[in-house]
Amino acid sequence: MNLEDLPIRADLRGKTPYGAPQIDVPVRLNTNENPYPPSPALVADLAAEVAAQAGELNRYPDRDALALRADLAAYLGHGLTTERVWAANGSNEVLQQILQAFGGHGRTAVGFEPSYSMHPIITTGTSTEWIGASREDDFSLDAGKAVAAIEEHRPDIVFLTSPNNPTGTALPLATIEAVLSAAPGMVVVDEAYAEFARTGTPSALALLPDHPRLIVTRTMSKAFAMAGTRLGYLAAHPAVVEALLLVRLPYHLSTITQTAARVALRHRAELLGTVDTLRRERDDTVAWLRGKGLVVADSDANFVLFGRFPDRRAVWEALLERGVLIREVGPPEWLRVSIGTGDEMAAFRAALEGVL
Numbered sequence: 593m594n595l596e597d598l599p600i601r602a603d604l605r606g607k608t609p610y611g612a613p614q615i616d617v618p619v620r621l622n623t624n625e626n627p628y629p630p631s632p633a634l635v636a637d638l639a640a641e642v643a644a645q646a647g648e649l650n651r652y653p654d655r656d657a658l659a660l661r662a663d664l665a666a667y668l669g670h671g672l673t674t675e676r677v678w679a680a681n682g683s684n685e686v687l688q689q690i691l692q693a694f695g696g697h698g699r700t701a702v703g704f705e706p707s708y709s710m711h712p713i714i715t716t717g718t719s720t721e722w723i724g725a726s727r728e729d730d731f732s733l734d735a736g737k738a739v740a741a742i743e744e745h746r747p748d749i750v751f752l753t754s755p756n757n758p759t760g761t762a763l764p765l766a767t768i769e770a771v772l773s774a775a776p777g778m779v780v781v782d783e784a785y786a787e788f789a790r791t792g793t794p795s796a797l798a799l800l801p802d803h804p805r806l807i808v809t810r811t812m813s814k815a816f817a818m819a820g821t822r823l824g825y826l827a828a829h830p831a832v833v834e835a836l837l838l839v840r841l842p843y844h845l846s847t848i849t850q851t852a853a854r855v856a857l858r859h860r861a862e863l864l865g866t867v868d869t870l871r872r873e874r875d876d877t878v879a880w881l882r883g884k885g886l887v888v889a890d891s892d893a894n895f896v897l898f899g900r901f902p903d904r905r906a907v908w909e910a911l912l913e914r915g916v917l918i919r920e921v922g923p924p925e926w927l928r929v930s931i932g933t934g935d936e937m938a939a940f941r942a943a944l945e946g947v948l
């Protein structure tokens with residue numbers, strides 16, 4: 593029996609699943625993880641905390657993850673409190689819950705492409721219609737055109753990604769405010785890479801007090817170096833959190849997940865301590881690629897989009913043959929490299945020189 597033989601939903605027929613390759617090569621620079629593993633001290637603290645909780649794993653976890661949400665609110669600052677913060681298994685699950693509560697059949701979501709490929713996948717997965725509007729040639733967002741797209745489509749949800757994946761582009765607050773003024777429904781600002789932004793780049797968290805329909809999503813998968821923990825979160829008006837309680841599965845965040853995330857937050861000085869190194873490595877990578885005569889998008893994230901290669905697949909494959917895995921994503925002719933350790937970036941540069 594094949595997939596086509598099953599009575600699957602018509603709108604899922606012919607779709608391809610999310611699929612960044614997971615290939616075991618020496619240098620993996622393709623999913624925007626933080627390359628620095630947790631220290632032995634952090635691992636020991638985590639193991640001790642998990643051991644302390646393990647004797648109660650016969651019980652369900654705290655369904656509302658109150659202690660974790662309080663810790664996340666304290667980390668975010670901006671006067672946020674537990675009731676304004678929500679958490680789930682990765683920001684992907686947070687986004688899915690937002691779509692379940694505010695999207696659905698007969699509703700629409702607008703995003704500005706190229707952007708994060710999971711936004712349309714999660715949107716259509718909840719039977720919400722996806723409308724892709726476009727960014728400028730330099731991947732910035734023209735506020736006037738964004739407002740025009742919103743006025744044309746009157747979407748239930750608008751996605752803004754800042755810094756944007758796969759381009760690295762951050763949005764000025766004025767653009768986000770223009771979108772908030774025009775949007776008839778919810779506005780999601782996906783800030784998965786916020787901690788990597790260049791100094792002076794503002795967070796949409798600052799806009800929350802004046803905008804009850806704004807949702808800012810974050811993750812511990814990137815700067816926090818905890819991709820394996822699967823912990824994403826959001827900040828919004830308390831009523832938005834109430835809406836998400838209607839669609840979340842009971843006990844969706846395991847005791848182990850909540851514990852690991854709290855330990856990571858306690859060790860945030862160590863975990864976020866790598867961010868400055870990664871930003872420097874990113875800026876050096878941008879400069880080096882430009883020095884090679886390549887076109888490179890400005891980046892406020894932990895990855896760099898560069899091109900242009902008439903046959904990008906050939907370049908991607910030639911790098912892979914040299915043991916370096918990057919990502920074939922974004923507009924045609926462009927490739928994206930995640931920022932790794934100094935040694936990994938040296939290996940990337942050596943491999944790319946060989947290919948060019």
Ligand SMILES: Cc1ncc(COP(=O)(O)O)c(C=O)c1O
Binds near residue numbers: 684756757819
């Ligand atoms: C823009 C953006 N949002 C959200 C995510 C999802 O992250 P996670 O589900 O690991 O929190 C990613 C991951 O690549 C991303 O690039």
